[in-house]
Amino acid sequence: MTQREETQVQMESLSRPDWRAVFDRFDLDHDGEVPLLEFRRYLSDPQLRSRIPDHVLDEILARADTNIDGSLSFQEFLDMVQSQGLGPEGGSLFRTFLVRAANSVVPKSKRSRRYLDQYSCCPPPVFMVLVSVVELVLFIVDGVRMGGVTASGPVDTESVLIYSSRRRAEAWRFLSYMFVHVGYVHITTNLVVQLLVGLPLELVHRWWRVAIVYLCGVLAGSLGTSVFDPKVFLAGASGGVYAILAAHLADLIMNWAEMELAILRLIFLLVLVSTDVGVAVYGRYSGAPESTVSYTAHLAGALAGVLIGNVVLRNLRVHRWERVVWWASLVAFLALVLCAVVVNVAAPDGFYPEQEI
Template identity: 50%
Template sequence: PYRRYEAWRYLSYALIHSGYVHLVVNLAMQTVLGLLLELVHGWWRVGAIYLAGVLAGSLAQSVTQPHFFLAGASGGVYAITYAHIGNLLLNWSEMQFRWVQLVLCLVVTVADVSYALWDSYGSSVQSNTGHMAHLAGAVAGLLVGINMLRNLKLRRWERVCWWVSLFVYVTLILVGIILNATLPVPEFFPDNDYTDFATMKARFLSSLT
């Protein structure tokens, strides 16, 4: 939150994690859920959805919790997860086991929302989970999934849905970028830290001795 002027951090935060468990869980989920989409729709479509979720997650988390430290690829994982709903929407008639997939998506959604509400408002321990990044990643996955995934049989209403999804996603991203760029410091965002890398490295090394 103190180096928002380094714009690449809105994507690169997904490369770091808070521990081995965090990393392994994200890798396992994106591998399983991503492969299921990749086998039909191709790696580049899934990759685009993933990055869309990562970006949406960081923008949303930064605006809603400006002092929150964000790490992990959960925004991208949630995007891939909820792209499956977009896939169901586009290719319902052409898919096997569609009801099973729909029920699984609903169960995951109910369980995740329930945990997020408990973790945010019911737990006695302060939450360190970026639930807003999860939510934004899920919304991005649904919207961009409709845009990016293969439509096996195009219908007229699906073409309208495609344009609506594109408009909504682009609008939300632009709003997020504008808010992150214009909301005041330090009234809303914390003060920027302009410490150079060499100084930070020296501080870190000195803390180890």
């Protein structure tokens, strides 16, 4: 007996309870139905596609949905499996693939591809909470040490944590400036925004991915400021906050098809970011008290968030063009960081001007 004949015998030996078990592997939310769109996505096996054209497969699914509700009940699934519309060989191939998909593709993820279904508190979102607590504690310590705080100060320019382009040889400052904040308005804004936008991101993408995005944003903020806006001292976690904000854009790029209300998410994100950047740019050049806000750190952090977000965040369904975006984002981020590091290392004496705060 040939392998094809053995496979056909095996498929024909499956009883109704056996097919029910197969159906239950596809029915991930256990509501007794499998959405056609979700079912269609599982059918990506090259062997199946080479033997059964896409239009034939679509016709099979459409015909199986007898009540035209966009989902397959178990009875509709069973009728589809037992249909001879593909002929003996094609029907056997189709049934073989269904079993293979149920026993390999579906269990590998063990969850739906809908974005909302990816939210989980296991593991808990610890990074944003932890970094926010550390920033708040150090802000309080600085306030006590300096005799109090106001809405916009005071600022300790001699702090070992604040970033200064003239002290760029002290490499820890490229990250440690995130723990220094200028007044209670500054830290309150950063903490509120990073918790609001960071925690939901952690619930889907896990804490360590968000930590990478956040820290890359902080690093990009100091490197960008050191190259393009070296006159200012740099304090605050705005580079990391903007990286988290922009990472939502990367998330939208990768998971648009799986994300509910994606267009509303995009509009909200663009309004929030453009408003804050506009306020920062206006404040810098209007002579307002916050005139030394480094919007360069905001923009550099946002750029890092988009690029590194495309690299490290979860992509629920990878398309071919997204692989190109992945590599392009990684290469672009590394190239920009390398260029900024070279400028900082190779800059001659006198290249950096006196600073202001």
